[in-house]
Amino acid sequence: MKKKITVLPGDGIGREIAYGAMDVLQAIGQRFGHEFEMETAEIGGAAIDQEGTPLPEATVALCKQSDAVLLGAVGGPKWDHHPSGVRPEQGLLGIRKALGLFANLRPITAYESLIDASPLKKELVNSVDFMIVRELTGGLYFGKPSERRGENQEIVVDTLYYERHEIERIVEKAFEIAMARRKKLTSVDKANVLESSRMWREIVKEKAALYPEVKVEHILVDAAAMKIIHQPKDFDVIVTENLFGDILSDEASMITGSLGMLPSASLRADGFGLYEPIHGSAPDIAGQDKANPLAMILSAAMMLKYSFGLDAEARIVEQAVNEVLNAGYRTQDIQSDQGNTVVGTKMMTRLVVDRLEENHATSGILTCYL
């Protein structure tokens, strides 16, 4: 198989982890005879520095010509008060919108070897496995107007805007995902307060008639936040509005022990996708070889599965990550006891790549990857 991948490293730790994921893809390509042609482009703060805009046209064009996109992370305090008023995050929101990536899949999987890294009780988190399906190109993130008003700019407005078809397509996607899993769908809204949520609930009920095998429940977002901590095993697929999904997925990451473990896929109806970890650019640890590369590597695995249909290859990457964790290797964010070996970003990546290469020598002496 021959595929063209655009890699957008972005800012902060995004740069360290994105290059590592490219090595992972290269190793998979070599092992299975696939040709992954990878080209990098700038987005976010790095693009502001180089071109004055967080989303250069050339970046969008390159993504559109490729079969899939891999993204590190964007943002950092350096660009908080840029004279032009632009923010790195506009690049990320812009590329999601420009590519029509409305369905954001965020799997929440508890790794057995990381159970102790979770701040939650073992019996609550072991074997948790659910999927948050977050609407990604509408809602509060994209509603107009979004501005300050009044003579002294004392009034501020953000708008939660949805068109019916935008809710329909994400709900349909979530039902399809539920059909391929344990056939349970939890729709999360705030229907006791928001009109948009009442329409959301109405649409979920309509679509439910087309998927009679799927058990559907509706939960208010505040209650859902509680249940994610209280009974996380009760979830299979959660579908929700853009901002609710953003918040709930960070919360849910604590089940796995670290935000550094969570991958995501942002998909269009035709399967085209952008793959990125759900964590941010972590400027406090950027450039120090401390970042956990596993969310990024697992995002690359999601790309193999969802955009290229390479399920076996994706599973092998996931297995390699599992093996490395089972062997006791940890980055600092998932360190839980003294028996673990704490390694840096490069070494963690190398350990995974080693296991992907056919003749890996896992028990040999590890040389640090430069």
Ligand code: IPM
């Ligand atoms: C995420 C991030 C982004 C979002 C930020 C960086 C704009 O938090 O992907 O979850 O809010 O969508």
Ligand code: MG
């Ligand atoms: Mg977020």
